[in-house]
Amino acid sequence: MKNKGLRGVDAGETSICTVGEKSDSLHYRGYDVVDLSENCSFEEVAYLLLYKKLPNKDELRKFKSRLKSKRYIPEQLKEVLERIPKSNNPMDVLRTACSFLGNLESEKNFDNQFDCSERLLAIFPSVLNYWYHFSHSGVRVSIENSSDSIAGHFLSILYGREPNETEEKVMNISLILYAEHEFNASTFAARVCAATLSDIYSCITGAIGTLRGPLHGGANEKAMELISKFDDVESASKAVYKMLENKELIMGFGHAVYKTQDPRNEIIKKWSRTLSEGKSNSKLYFISCEIEKIMKEEKNLFANADFFHASAYHFMSIPTKLFTPIFVCSRISGWTAHIIEQRLDNKLIRPGAKYIGKDPMSFIPLNERS
Ligand SMILES: CC(C)(COP(=O)(O)OP(=O)(O)OC[C@H]1O[C@@H](n2cnc3c(N)ncnc32)[C@H](O)[C@@H]1OP(=O)(O)O)[C@@H](O)C(=O)NCCC(=O)NCCS
The missing domain is CATH 1.10.580.10 (Citrate Synthase, domain 1)
Structure with missing residues (x-):
């Protein structure tokens, strides 16, 4: 359609x-x-x-x-x-x-x-x-x-x-x-x-x-679930290639309207990097960067606002949920x-739908139905 x-x-x-x-x-x-x-x-x-x-x-x-x-x-x-x-x-x-x-x-x-x-x-x-x-x-x-x-x-x-x-x-x-x-x-x-x-x-x-x-909004939590699975950049890279091969969605990438970039990404990415400095789990930032690179190269997809929010919030000790x-x-x-x-300036929102069901049929009484 x-x-x-x-x-x-x-x-x-x-x-x-x-x-x-x-x-x-x-x-x-x-x-x-x-x-x-x-x-x-x-x-x-x-x-x-x-x-x-x-x-x-x-x-x-x-x-x-x-x-x-x-x-x-x-x-x-x-x-x-x-x-x-x-x-x-x-x-x-x-x-x-x-x-x-x-x-x-x-x-x-x-x-x-x-x-x-x-x-x-x-x-x-x-x-x-x-x-x-x-x-x-x-x-x-x-x-x-x-x-x-x-x-x-x-x-x-x-x-x-x-x-x-x-x-x-x-x-x-x-x-x-x-x-x-x-x-x-x-x-x-x-x-x-x-x-x-x-x-x-x-x-x-x-x-x-x-x-x-x-x-929609749940993508930042799903991005966190993904990046926290990996111990290092290499294992993240391997797993993401595999996910793409299996045609799995990588949450935190792509957008319904933006075509080349999500302008919010660079801003939160920069802060994720700043927050990562001196943190014992700073690898999450580098793992995120590696996934971003692979998504660009393999699918020409960019990180949306949710992807680096995951690591940024994590560095701020905010629980994922x-x-x-x-x-x-x-x-x-x-x-x-x-x-x-x-x-x-209100008007009731009531769009139409293209009908793709059956043509009109004769009604069948209950006791005649197979
Ligand atoms: C945001 C989203 C729903 C936009 O969808 P859309 O504009 O309708 O784009 P489509 O779902 O039609 O995707 C187009 C192609 O890119 C692929 N694609 C899109 N986002 C992808 C992702 N995050 N990971 C892997 N592949 C993706 C689709 O599988 C599709 O491939 P195909 O043409 O081979 O079928 C979609 O990119 C997505 O599901 N992203 C993950 C969820 C997310 O981060 N949401 C937060 C948005 S701010």
């Missing part, structure tokens, strides 16, 4: 983001992600996505202060989180938390959409880390800390100490790189839901479920911007 998976089809209009326009670049509301990641905090980028402009100093201060005041977890939600076992997928934890929060703090009408967006942006790092600590060590961790950034807040609860400057910087950059990506699968799911005029919690719950799959949920903590900024945009 032509355009299978809606490749190359414009399924709507947006002024939030361009992916791969002209060259393989990425822009959020006209700003290159390279500039944003070098010069901004994640909060500035989230503000840009939600409020359509970069904040001035006063707007940023007030935004950060609002986010800080919205980090708390209601007691009923803590009770729910405490019932979810350690063995569960943390993406299911965030999906449930979002849906449950929608019961506690429902979006009464669309006038609340910015409030709800900020609330979700602020609460996901608290929810994820609260559940992680309780389910893994039985500790009701405090989500109070002095950090005024989402990156600092996240790492402070995860580590139980303040992150160092590099850790906080890389987390900040990672959140910026994952913040927005036009009509990707999870954002499109959120917009389809928003187009029915449903509430924001339903839209985001659907988006989390969509991001969960290994062909939290990789994709961190993507949620970031992409919530893009999702909510898209929901708000969809509502502004």
